[in-house]
Amino acid sequence: MSDPIEMSQDTVVARATPEGEGGLAVVRLSGPEAMAIAARVFRGPGFGGGSGAGPVARRAVYGIFHEPIDAQVVEDGALAVIDEILALPLPGPHSYTGEDTVEFFCHGGRQVAALVVRACQAAGAVAAPPGEFTRRAFLNGRLTLDQAEAVADLIQAGSEQAARAAVAQLRGGLDAELGAVEWPLLDLLVRLEGSLEFSDDDDTAAVPAAEVRLTLEEARDGIETLLALAPAGRLLREGIHVVLAGAPNAGKSSLFNRLVGGERALVDAEPGTTRDIVTAPVRRGGRLYVLHDTAGLRDTSHLVDGAGRVETMGIARTKETVAQADLVLLLAEAGAAGGQAWPELAAGEASMAPAATLRVLTKMDLAGGGRDRTGLAPAQVDEKAGKPIATSSLTGAGVDDLWAAIERQVEAWRLDEAVSLGVVLNERHRQRLLECRDELTQMLALYEGATPGDEVAGTLLASLLARLGEISGRVFTEQMLDGVFRRFCVGK
Ligand SMILES: Nc1nc2c(ncn2[C@@H]2O[C@H](COP(=O)(O)OP(=O)(O)OP(=O)(O)O)[C@@H](O)[C@H]2O)c(=O)[nH]1
Numbered sequence: 001m002s003d004p005i006e007m008s009q010d011t012v013v014a015r016a017t018p019e020g021e022g023g024l025a026v027v028r029l030s031g032p033e034a035m036a037i038a039a040r041v042f043r044g045p046g047f048g049g050g051s052g053a054g055p056v057a058r059r060a061v062y063g064i065f066h067e068p069i070d071a072q073v074v075e076d077g078a079l080a081v082i083d084e085i086l087a088l089p090l091p092g093p094h095s096y097t098g099e100d101t102v103e104f105f106c107h108g109g110r111q112v113a114a115l116v117v118r119a120c121q122a123a124g125a126v127a128a129p130p131g132e133f134t135r136r137a138f139l140n141g142r143l144t145l146d147q148a149e150a151v152a153d154l155i156q157a158g159s160e161q162a163a164r165a166a167v168a169q170l171r172g173g174l175d176a177e178l179g180a181v182e183w184p185l186l187d188l189l190v191r192l193e194g195s196l197e198f199s200d201d202d203d204t205a206a207v208p209a210a211e212v213r214l215t216l217e218e219a220r221d222g223i224e225t226l227l228a229l230a231p232a233g234r235l236l237r238e239g240i241h242v243v244l245a246g247a248p249n250a251g252k253s254s255l256f257n258r259l260v261g262g263e264r265a266l267v268d269a270e271p272g273t274t275r276d277i278v279t280a281p282v283r284r285g286g287r288l289y290v291l292h293d294t295a296g297l298r299d300t301s302h303l304v305d306g307a308g309r310v311e312t313m314g315i316a317r318t319k320e321t322v323a324q325a326d327l328v329l330l331l332a333e334a335g336a337a338g339g340q341a342w343p344e345l346a347a348g349e350a351s352m353a354p355a356a357t358l359r360v361l362t363k364m365d366l367a368g369g370g371r372d373r374t375g376l377a378p379a380q381v382d383e384k385a386g387k388p389i390a391t392s393s394l395t396g397a398g399v400d401d402l403w404a405a406i407e408r409q410v411e412a413w414r415l416d417e418a419v420s421l422g423v424v425l426n427e428r429h430r431q432r433l434l435e436c437r438d439e440l441t442q443m444l445a446l447y448e449g450a451t452p453g454d455e456v457a458g459t460l461l462a463s464l465l466a467r468l469g470e471i472s473g474r475v476f477t478e479q480m481l482d483g484v485f486r487r488f489c490v491g492k
């Protein structure tokens with residue numbers, strides 16, 4: 001089912017704070033030799049050259065961090081001092097990794113922490129690869145795999161809401177929701193296996209088929225409920241991708257600048273100003289939006305002899321970006337003669353979220369004769385799609401309405417629910433859940449015909465539970481672990 005995973009016996013070291021200038025930097029040392037290595041590079045109460053009583057657990061001590069030196073030189077008092085620092089001894093298992101750990105708090109900047117790391121290496125530690133500390137925490141049972149992923153999400157969170165969701169998952173949110181699905185199935189498996197053991201005994205009936213079906217159906221419903229939160233997970237992690245699309249000169253870049261609150265994209269009266277995608281983040285209401293301005297869409301097939309080559313490439317990029325969008329703003333000019341048609345685009349084909357479109361009228365300040373009060377030309381009226389949002393980037397009118405419409409749309413994706421439950425699903429979770437849902441559907445189909453024997457049901461159920469267990473890492477393989485821990489930075 002799962003390969004045994006070798007736990008490295010190395011003692012590892014890495015800086016846990018980012019490179020660059022700052023008041024403090026933290027270097028983490030973890031592994032079986034952590035205390036001994038620390039004693040070779042740090043002199044302070046309980047460490048190195050002292051009484052030999054050893055450090056007091058979880059009490060930070062002030063002292064001298066120095067190059068590792070042999071006993072002879074120490075006796076001469078010739079310590080090659082690197083910094084005056086605090087050292088925090090965290091004996092296992094009460095540490096992040098579950099191993100003996102020492103955290104060194106030294107002065108910030110580029111040099112000191114690098115020297116501290118190098119000295120630890122010279123004293124016997126090896127450089128920790130990205131995610132190594134969290135990997136050890138998982139292997140020592142300090143975290144489940146989805147909690148480890150939440151740690152990465154927390155570090156990489158791009159918005160307040162993403163950080164809140166990650167910390168809720170770290171505190172066991174997803175685990176609790178998964179447990180509610182897993183435990184009844186586990187209970188059923190135990191009962192099915194029990195009935196097998198006693199199958200020679202005529203008095204012991206197999207678990208009634210109706211009961212098995214009910215349990216399987218409830219598990220499938222629970223998985224469906226979790227899967228419904230998968231789009232929210234991606235939107236929290238990556239931000240909500242909003243793409244502005246429309247004909248050349250429709251006012252996309254002007255509205256983009258209004259929405260991001262700065263002159264990010266070039267604006268000009270000449271159609272075809274924007275060629276490349278211009279992207280900018282906007283944080284609003286604790287959420288992260290990623291806005292994309294695009295090249296104007298029009299038919300360039302009539303252009304010959306290489307004319308419009310760059311424009312055609314720009315349009316191709318626009319279409320790619322629209323296909324990845326969560327929300328597409330379809331723009332048309334209110335003031336355009338005859339009324340600009342809405343661009344026809346299929347949004348979000350490649351997106352995991354249920355993509356949506358909003359129709360936006362631009363340049364309302366120019367809308368005049370022949371239009372109704374909404375500024376719509378007859379060609380722009382589409383009863384089915386409802387009223388578009390009328391805006392003017394010149395005056396700023398309607399921009400707040402547009403944000404309100406965007407926010408209403410986002411609410412349908414249940415980000416708040418994902419945050420409060422602490423369920424931030426990633427693609428790995430989603431795939432496992434989809435597989436489990438399919439297996440449950442197949443099992444239920446078996447019960448449609450003649451009831452399968454308890455042995456068959458037990459085998460299928462065991463395989464299902466194993467798959468479900470991959471999410472929390474109760475069942476895991478080396479390959480899965482590499483996939484999870486590759487996302488981490490060094491020092492975490
Ligand atoms: N009066 C008025 N003019 C606008 C408004 N929005 C944009 N414009 C003008 O319309 C022209 C085109 O604006 P852009 O924002 O560059 O339009 P675009 O859709 O990005 O154009 P391309 O990148 O060329 O496809 C510029 O001259 C803008 O000043 C508006 O709300 N009111």
Ligand SMILES: [Mg+2]
Pocket residue numbers: 252253254265266267273274293294
């Ligand atoms: Mg533009």
